[in-house]
Amino acid sequence: MSIGDFKKDLMQDMRQMQEEMDLLFNQLSHWRHSPTTNRLWRPPTDVWETDSEVVVLIEMAGIKLSDITLTLKENILTVKGARALRFAKEDCCFRNMEISRGRFERNIFLPETIDAEQVKAKYRDGFLEITVPKMEHHTGSAREITISEE
Secondary structure (H helix, E strand, O other): OOHHHHHHHHHHHHHHHHHHHHHHHHHHHHOOOOOHHHOOEOOOEEEEEOOOEEEEEEEOOOOOHHHEEEEEEOOEEEEEEEEOOOOOOOOOOOOOOOOOOEEEEEEEEOOOOEOHHHOEEEEEOOEEEEEEEEOOOOOOOOOOOOOOOO
């Protein structure tokens, strides 16, 4: 890895961290005053990378496929949607509420080597799996170079 690649990766990590901090502060500042349906939450997400692809797996139990939007712009994969309140009872008192509801958004920063035209997504058993192939790097074949004397 060259210094340039290291700096590029570091900048991507810093942008992602800034975005996550902005989202956290936004949630905390409005948490007490906003109704549950207006709170922005983040579904649990796993991201892994191999030599040939990046895979994003997002847990989305109880969310309809029609309520999910997936976009890719400038190596930022954005997943947006909403989970509706399923069991709304006016005459009850909840003892415990841990299931996030309302709007959600996730931004996943991808490496520059992805092939944006070949992205595939599938939704099954409450999980959205997005596979982003990487472009092949043609390094050429190795050859010996003759050194001349001056």
